[in-house]
Amino acid sequence: MISKETRIAIIGLGMLGGSYAQGLYDAGIRVTGIDIDPEAIRYAKERHWIEEGGNDPSLIKDCDIVISALYPQAFIDWVRANQQYFRSGAILSDVTGVKRKVIEEINGILRPDVEFIACHPMAGREYKGIAYADPSQFRQANFLIVPTENNSDRAIGCAKEIATLLQFKTISLIDPKEHDRIIGFVSQLCHVIAISLMNISDDPRLVNYTGDSFRDLTRIADINEDLWPELFIYNKDNLLKEIDQLISQLEQMHGLIEEEDIAGMKEKMITATIRRRRFHK
């Protein structure tokens, strides 16, 4: 369905939106860029990632596909304010890391002649802004399409084509509820841990005595504080359950160490080792 004639708009040319624009340009697609920052537009135009662009939402009126690379709440607000500019029959997609709330809100307000297909590219870097755009990150990353029962095959196929053009490593379909449950564990809980670890101690000498373990566990503590509180709140039910489960496991380990229960510790370690080996790349 996507051809050299297709026009795709990217809303928000930050790290991720900029990577989309560059990746689609590399694939020969005509991209329109929308951003409130004229500097981001200039940066993308200079590199030919976008054919045209600016802060004017009416630029999307000729676009077949509109992809929001905004944060969740900004995405919802943008659609509410600017959906009169969509072409009839356009497909709308996104990149947000939480799905139930975003799908519910967008489908609650969206014009009936535009179809929203929710997507979650599992990529990202700790830095903000188009200067950090780099579509090569997608080649190692999973792309999740998160349809509801109301999505058409046309919209799902369109999301698959975008992921293929951007060269994602795997493309999977997942139910919104299942998506948010799994993301609460494999992504959000890990970020909560990294933040918590860094908040324990301010000792500047630690850096001299640190091996790879601590660096690995806290890499994601260098975090975008404008985005993540929203993601946590939109997936609050799942995330709070996961934090509770982790605290319960930590309390069990605390008990085993306190009692010097070597057999109990070994059992936890063997379980951890066996399960972790499934994740070897």
Next chain:
Amino acid sequence: MISKETRIAIIGLGMLGGSYAQGLYDAGIRVTGIDIDPEAIRYAKERHWIEEGGNDPSLIKDCDIVISALYPQAFIDWVRANQQYFRSGAILSDVTGVKRKVIEEINGILRPDVEFIACHPMAGREYKGIAYADPSQFRQANFLIVPTENNSDRAIGCAKEIATLLQFKTISLIDPKEHDRIIGFVSQLCHVIAISLMNISDDPRLVNYTGDSFRDLTRIADINEDLWPELFIYNKDNLLKEIDQLISQLEQMHGLIEEEDIAGMKEKMITATIRRRRFHK
């Protein structure tokens, strides 16, 4: 002090002891290897990492330096059983990851004409055995010398020379109490987290929806279950305090998410980001 005439014995030719033997051999040092496993001795001899070796502890009688690469309790037991074979004036060192208890035990039993200098090479891999020996791992690793006030300059200098010959990236001196406090945080707590995370869920589908965050946080969950319970128990006081501090931070994050306190979450995230940037390599 260390010359081509110096003889160094390595007790225990596992992953770490084997890496020491190979690294010292590469530096032109004559190494004697002691191991209960004839296969490990054969492996090291075949590669010329050791000049002589076997299961006979009396082989250490001509050695100027004896380095135990055994686990903590095995090291203490070995010294108790075999210290009659030390040359008078020999220097004894080790590689164990906890220090107060090991120093106290060894100094409590050691012959007065032998000096123990405690060391902690902050290296390691998740696999056991001499087949995984690789001294190149030391070039990215910190070497900690952990002297007491009774250690001589000669013994400390000797430890520095060994670390230099093995090409460790940095060599630092640190007090035993301080060592165990810091290790409880930057190493042991991280291992407890990784084990706890892997024990939360047995869902095999997770692997399809996993980004780098979860992989990074659980890499060390593939853990040597024969070694780590000992390390945790020998540093129980510090480690239990660190687990308590982590649980307290997780409970704070839980509260902020539950209350949808965006300002509070941002504050934690900004603190985490600023502190984490100190650790950029």
